[in-house]
Amino acid sequence: HETTFSRRLHRYSLDHAYRLFTDSRSNPIVTYQIFRLVPCMREKTKMLPYFQKLLRAGVEDALEIPSLPFYCIGGAGAHYAHRDRSGILTYPSNMRLPRWILGIFPGAKTSRETGPQDTQSHLKLFGLDGDWFGCQDVQGYLEENEVILD
Numbered sequence: 001h002e003t004t005f006s007r008r009l010h011r012y013s014l015d016h017a018y019r020l021f022t023d024s025r026s027n028p029i030v031t032y033q034i035f036r037l038v039p040c041m042r043e044k045t046k047m048l049p050y051f052q053k054l055l056r057a058g059v060e061d062a063l064e065i066p067s068l069p070f071y072c073i074g075g076a077g078a079h080y081a082h083r084d085r086s087g088i089l090t091y092p093s094n095m096r097l098p099r100w101i102l103g104i105f106p107g108a109k110t111s112r113e114t115g116p117q118d119t120q121s122h123l124k125l126f127g128l129d130g131d132w133f134g135c136q137d138v139q140g141y142l143e144e145n146e147v148i149l150d
Helices: 005-022 028-035 044-056 116-125 135-144
Strands: none
Touching: 005 028, 005 044, 005 135
16 A cells, blocks of 8 residues: 555556556557657566566555656656655656657757757657656645645
């Protein structure tokens, strides 16, 4: 039993993704839309044990693979960042833009140098524009709007 709404949502999302990932009847277009930012997901036999480990994770265990990036497109992970016990905002340590998908390669100008509009136009071109919310963002939004989560 998870201790926070965001962890319950995260676990539910993992379960849904796992079913989509393993079910041979899954619509390939939907599967692509869900997993397109994670190229290693194309190797099912390699990723299956990682997925299963995440699904077996206990309440104190991470529900993510630390080596995989947390893409912060659309503000995901930053709308309602988690606060630690001291009240300091914390963000996922693996948070970054999917530069390779946007055609921004090592040595290329960063979004600070080209401007946020250029990054947004790249995101829109790939259907990744708009506001995105991580599980913690969803919890923060609901709490701000006085939705009782427990």
